[in-house]
Amino acid sequence: xxxxxxxxxxxxxxxxxxxxxxxxxxxxxxxxxxxxxxxxxxxxxxxxxxxxxxxxxxxxxxxxxxxxxxxxxxxxxxxxxxxxxxxxxxxxxxxxxxxxxxxxxxxxxxxxxxxxxxxxxxxxxxxxxxxxxxxxxxxxxxxxxxxxxxxxxxxxxxxxxxxxxxxxxxxxxxxxxxxxxxxxxxxxxxxxxxxxxxxxxxxxxxxxxxxxxxxxxxxxxxxxxxxxxxxxxxxxxxxxxxxxxxxxxxxxxxxxxxxxxxxxxxxxxxxxxxxxxxxxxxxxxxxxxxxxxxxxxxxxxxxxxxxxxxxxxxxxxxxxxxxxxxxxxxxxxxxxxxxxxxxxxxxxxxxxxxxxxxxxxxxxxxxxxxxxxxxxxxxxxxxxxxxxxxxxxxxxxxxxxxxxxxxxxxxxxxxxxx
Amino acid sequence: xxxxxxxxxxxxxxxxxxxxxxxxxxxxxxxxxxxxxxxxxxxxxxxxxxxxxxxxxxxxxxxxxxxxxxxxxxxxxxxxxxxxxxxxxxxxxxxxxxxxxxxxxxxxxxxxxxxxxxxxxxxxxxxxxxxxxxxxxxxxxxxxxxxxxxxxxxxx
Numbered sequence: 001x002x003x004x005x006x007x008x009x010x011x012x013x014x015x016x017x018x019x020x021x022x023x024x025x026x027x028x029x030x031x032x033x034x035x036x037x038x039x040x041x042x043x044x045x046x047x048x049x050x051x052x053x054x055x056x057x058x059x060x061x062x063x064x065x066x067x068x069x070x071x072x073x074x075x076x077x078x079x080x081x082x083x084x085x086x087x088x089x090x091x092x093x094x095x096x097x098x099x100x101x102x103x104x105x106x107x108x109x110x111x112x113x114x115x116x117x118x119x120x121x122x123x124x125x126x127x128x129x130x131x132x133x134x135x136x137x138x139x140x141x142x143x144x145x146x147x148x149x150x151x152x153x154x155x156x157x158x159x160x161x162x163x164x165x166x167x168x169x170x171x172x173x174x175x176x177x178x179x180x181x182x183x184x185x186x187x188x189x190x191x192x193x194x195x196x197x198x199x200x201x202x203x204x205x206x207x208x209x210x211x212x213x214x215x216x217x218x219x220x221x222x223x224x225x226x227x228x229x230x231x232x233x234x235x236x237x238x239x240x241x242x243x244x245x246x247x248x249x250x251x252x253x254x255x256x257x258x259x260x261x262x263x264x265x266x267x268x269x270x271x272x273x274x275x276x277x278x279x280x281x282x283x284x285x286x287x288x289x290x291x292x293x294x295x296x297x298x299x300x301x302x303x304x305x306x307x308x309x310x311x312x313x314x315x316x317x318x319x320x321x322x323x324x325x326x327x328x329x330x331x332x333x334x335x336x337x338x339x340x341x342x343x344x345x346x347x348x349x350x351x352x353x354x355x356x357x358x359x360x361x362x363x364x365x366x367x368x369x370x371x372x373x374x375x376x377x378x379x380x381x382x383x384x385x386x387x388x389x390x391x392x393x394x395x396x397x398x399x400x401x402x403x404x405x406x407x408x409x410x411x412x413x414x415x416x417x418x
Numbered sequence: 419x420x421x422x423x424x425x426x427x428x429x430x431x432x433x434x435x436x437x438x439x440x441x442x443x444x445x446x447x448x449x450x451x452x453x454x455x456x457x458x459x460x461x462x463x464x465x466x467x468x469x470x471x472x473x474x475x476x477x478x479x480x481x482x483x484x485x486x487x488x489x490x491x492x493x494x495x496x497x498x499x500x501x502x503x504x505x506x507x508x509x510x511x512x513x514x515x516x517x518x519x520x521x522x523x524x525x526x527x528x529x530x531x532x533x534x535x536x537x538x539x540x541x542x543x544x545x546x547x548x549x550x551x552x553x554x555x556x557x558x559x560x561x562x563x564x565x566x567x568x569x570x571x572x573x574x
Contacts, residue, residue, distance in 0.1 A: 100462075197463050197470030200565040225491040280486075281479035329565070334470040349474045358458070358472045358570035364493045366569035 014381050016418050020406040021387040026380035028206035028373060033416075034325045040415050041304050042068025045168035047175050049306035049319050050074045050084055050154075050161045052333065054193050055101070060119070062108075063101040066321045066329075067163065072152060073097050073108070074161060077119040082156055084163040085121025086149040089113075096149065123148045157181065158188040160308075160317070176302065179242055180249045183300050186291065187310050192338040196348065201330040201357040205369030207305065207322040208412070210330060213365050214301050214318075215404040217241055217252040218388050223368065226360040239297075240397045243404050247393040248303025248411030250404035255294045284350050287312040288343075301404075303411050311361070313344070314351035326373050330366075332356050423516045426552040427506045427545055431520060435501035438572060443488065446573060447481035450554045451546060454478055458559040458574060461539070472570055484573065494571045499536070500525040501574075506543075515555065516545045522559075524574055526567075537574055538562045 013026045027033055042048065048067045055063055056076040063074050064087055071087035073096065087095050089110040096108050096117055107116040107124050114127035123144045131137025152163035155172035162172055173181060203210055213219070239254030279285070287296070290313055300308040305320035315336070321329040332355070336348045355362045376382065386409070389401025393410045396403050412418070430449060437445045450456065457471035475481050504521035511517075519540050526536035544556040559574045 195468060197459065197468045198564065199460065199463075199472055201569070202565050202567045204568055223493065225493075226487060279479075280482045281477050283477075284480065284483065345469075346476075349470055350476070350480075352470050353474060353480075356472055357566040357568075360487055360492065363569045363571060367494055370568065 012381065016413065017383060019391055020393055020410055021385065021391050022383040023386055023409055024380070024383045025376040027418075028209060028376065029325055029380055031325060034322070036416055037322070038068045038070075040417075041412070042070065043165040044415055045164070045166040045170075046304055046415070047155065047162040047164050047169055047172050047302065048304075049302070049317065050152075050163045052193060052195065052317070052335070053082065053156055053159045053161055055195060056082065056161075058103065060103050060105050061101075062097065062099075062104060062119075064097055064099065065319070067152070067165065068322060070165070071095060072163065073121070074154075074163070075119040082154050082161050083120045084152040084154050084161075085117075086152075086165075088149045089115055090123055090147040090149055091115045091126075117148070121149050121151045158184050159191075159193055160184065160188065160306075162302075162306075176249060177244045180244055180251065180300065180302065183242070183251045183253075183298065184308060186293065186295075187298065187300075187308060187315060193315075193335040194338050194340070196334040196336050196352070197332075198334075199332045199356055201332065201366055203328040203330055203366060203369055204326065205328060205373040206325055207320050207328040208408075209369035209372050210320055210328055210365070211301065211305065211408060212405050213368060214299060214307050215250050215252075215408055216402060217299075217399040217404065218402055219368075220361075220399075223364045224361045226354075239399050240395065241399055241401065241404050242395045243393050243407040246303065246411045246414075247407030247409075249301060250407060251298060251300045252399060252404065253295050253298040254399065255296060284353060285312070286347065287351065288347055290344075303408070304415075309355065311354055312351050313348050314355050315348070316352075316355055328369075421547065423511055423518075423545065423547050423552065424506060424508060426547055426550065427508075427516065427518055427520075427543075430545070430552040430554075431503055431506060431541075435503055438574075439499055439501055441498060443485045443572070446485060447478045450478050450481060450557070452478045454481075454554060455556040455558070456481060456554075456573075457557075458561065458570070460561045460564045462564050464558075464560050472566065473573065481573075488571055492571060494569055495529055497526055497528045497572065499572055499574075500527065500533075514546065514548070516547055516552070518543045518545060522574065534567075536567060539574075 016024055050065050051063045051074050059076050059078050059080055061076050065072050065074060072084055073087045074084045077083050087097055089096050091113055094110055094112040096110050107118050109116045116125035118124050129138050152165055155162050157172055242251040296312050298310045307318035309316045316332055316334045319331040323329055334352050336345055354360050357366055386402045386405050389403050393403055393407035434449050456475045458473045459471045502523040506518040506520045509517040509519055519542055521540045524537045525533050527533045539561040542558040542560060543554060545552040546555050
């Protein structure tokens with residue numbers, strides 16, 4: 001635990017090797033890189049998940065969230081539209097809103113000196129603006145409209161609210177591309193989600209080690225024994241990965257065949273998964289037919305830090321928030337849908353055991369990044385090998401590949417000019 | 419013998435804590451009735467009426483599965499807990515079922531020796547009292563914080 005926080009402020013950084021198959025470890029350790037990411041990724045030309053539309057049902061509802069280090073207020077304005085702005089008073093920089101969520105009929109007021117902001121983040125009032133009894137006050141040249149916290153561009157897709165600090169980000173639909181958008185649509189399109197629970201998992205590692213893990217379809221059936229034994233995700237089963245043109249977004253999916261014979265190639269690997277482990281209460285895995293396409297697992301990521309998960313009927317969104325080079329928050333929002341029957345809702349609650357901080361198939365992802373962070377502590381000048389499935393970052397019919405991990409680094413390096 | 423739910427609950431809970439802290443997890447499901455609810459959630463989720471748990475089980479067999487998964491399937495660093503429990507507070511007693519609330523503090527001890535406060539919160543329980551024993555029909559573990567460090571393997 002403790003040694004993970006020992007990150008050198010400045011590290012000699014050997015050049016990034018050519019190609020996409022090597023990742024130098026200094027990228028997970030260096031303070032200067034962390035700061036550059038804040039500017040070029042989190043405030044750069046990318047879209048970041050902020051909240052679900054259903055979390056802000058009425059005008060005046062708000063939530064606070066994070067885009068990298070930036071605290072952000074997301075609101076539904078009087079016009080019913082979603083707005084987002086930096087949670088930073090234009091006066092002296094204090095947080096404007098201290099609550100995680102709530103409802104406000106009037107303006108937000110900074111606690112420090114009472115400067116007020118409307119739901120769109122416009123500065124609307126300054127306490128004692130004209131002074132008291134003709135004394136003090138702001139100069140007459142001060143224009144309120146020239147001051148305010150930074151506003152984010154907001155775009156809502158299938159109930160997911162995304163925001164961007166940058167005017168250079170392409171429209172969200174273009175940023176995602178048709179293939180990724182359609183994969184979001186197949187889970188969330190034309191449905192009314194219901195939040196079932198929210199949990200935060202504090203990861204003892206750099207945020208990129210978590211997103212690498214999300215994109216890594218190679219590890220799933222090796223690290224996660226639970227997954228494999230119950231044939232939720234076998235490398236030999238029908239499935240594929242999709243990597244978009246930028247490399248930054250991906251989908252990994254599989255369709256299971258419970259009747260399938262145990263795969264011979266897998267048994268030959270003598271992996272831990274041949275334990276013959278069985279459940280005393282198999283109702284955990286009794287799902288219901290939710291998607292006509294027969295896909296029972298779809299993990300989708302949007303560069304840089306958003307994940308949409310469908311594992312059988314366990315649906316969740318995950319938001320990755322870096323706190324320090326070796327400290328990351330992973331925010332889980334478990335969701336169901338308004339038209340769930342009580343029986344379907346119970347199945348979702350049971351299948352939530354698969355995911356989250358105590359998830360049968362995700363628990364290991366909480367610690368594996370820390371194992372890497374500690375493993376590479378003395379090796380900033382060394383590099384990881386990301387060569388499974390070749391050297392390209394392209395869609396693949398095989399899930400025994402690290403193509404989407406390479407895709408992440410392709411998009412990342414483009415952002416950071418590395 | 420006179421019925422004394424406070425004593426029986428206090429005894430059951432002390433035993434429950436020892437069972438987990440002594441790494442006798444195989445005995446942990448036996449503190450529950452066969453048909454039971456065990457859920458770990460957060461104060462925030464409880465306040466907002468959000469029903470999902472970090473762990474959710476509605477049978478004792480699901481608890482047994484949790485233990486066998488920890489023993490056979492899941493990968494995590496060796497760790498142990500020290501549960502410090504408050505006194506149970508009896509919320510209601512209808513003669514058969516007793517609702518009680520007990521605060522807890524759990525220290526997690528990991529391999530390198532770090533012993534940190536891992537979770538604080540309260541148990542919201544429904545005990546079936548009978549035959550000089552208290553069995554859990556329901557235990558909702560309400561963590562005060564919404565943040566779980568690294569992972570949650572061993573039950574609370």
